[in-house]
Amino acid sequence: MALEFKNLITHQTTGNLKTVTGQLETAMVNRQEYLRQNKRGDNKLTKLYDEENTRLSSIQSWRKVSTAERDGVVSFYIDGYENDLTPGRLNALSIADVRAVLAGSNLENTKRTRGNGIYRVVDQDKWYVAVLITGNTWTPVVGQDNYYMQLEGFDDLSYTASVYSVQKENDTTLAVFEVHDPIGPLIYRRKGKAQFSITLTGLSVRSEALYNENGQMGVWVYDVPGGTFVPVEVLSTDGSIAMIQPLVDGALQLGQTILIK
Numbered sequence: 001m002a003l004e005f006k007n008l009i010t011h012q013t014t015g016n017l018k019t020v021t022g023q024l025e026t027a028m029v030n031r032q033e034y035l036r037q038n039k040r041g042d043n044k045l046t047k048l049y050d051e052e053n054t055r056l057s058s059i060q061s062w063r064k065v066s067t068a069e070r071d072g073v074v075s076f077y078i079d080g081y082e083n084d085l086t087p088g089r090l091n092a093l094s095i096a097d098v099r100a101v102l103a104g105s106n107l108e109n110t111k112r113t114r115g116n117g118i119y120r121v122v123d124q125d126k127w128y129v130a131v132l133i134t135g136n137t138w139t140p141v142v143g144q145d146n147y148y149m150q151l152e153g154f155d156d157l158s159y160t161a162s163v164y165s166v167q168k169e170n171d172t173t174l175a176v177f178e179v180h181d182p183i184g185p186l187i188y189r190r191k192g193k194a195q196f197s198i199t200l201t202g203l204s205v206r207s208e209a210l211y212n213e214n215g216q217m218g219v220w221v222y223d224v225p226g227g228t229f230v231p232v233e234v235l236s237t238d239g240s241i242a243m244i245q246p247l248v249d250g251a252l253q254l255g256q257t258i259l260i261k
Helices: 002-009 018-039 043-062 088-091 095-103 186-189
Strands: 071-076 120-122 127-134 149-153 160-170 170-178 196-197 201-208 211-213 216-221 228-237 241-246
Touching: 002 018, 071 186, 088 160, 095 127, 095 170, 127 196, 149 170
Parallel strands: none
Antiparallel strands: 071 120, 127 170, 149 160, 149 196, 160 170, 201 241, 211 216, 216 228, 228 241
């Protein structure tokens, strides 16, 4: 079995590595039991058996049974941020907090929890990614879905994400995305660089045509003297051209004249 295992990992033969590993482990246990029952005992062997029993008893005395508090995937990746970076604390997460994590600094509960526990339970079908964006070329809108996310180093994996929340501070934006795809190998990653893409359909206007009226973004349509204010959602902007869509279907049409006041 050892030779078969060696030939498989050196690509001299083909087969299922998991199956061969299990067969090898079984063969080793069977050999151990055969020697235990048929090998004539001597002082050295008796001493080794006694040492084995002592160590097994020691291991058993330290073993504890732990029941997971909820359904999910068990991960043994522990870095101390488990109590700070949770879905329940998303609304309290700040730009400064994310910067601290990226720099490897402690948050409020990091020192107290680092090194405690041996596992965490991850909901692989609903998880979140907090993204720091520098500059004003991209402002995600809460509720936008069908974003595609790829993390650097995982070029063969693509996740579908929706915008959960957005914070802005000077030229820095913190966008939190909600993901419902299985987390896969990202369960072992806390940070990294990511690319986001989305296909949008809307109308384009010059950025100067956007106005904030009592907290609502919109454009002025020249249909009556003075114009009519039409509330819109800004899908994206590069500083000169903005892609928009009206909050009310049909309120804004292609080719209409927009006022720049």
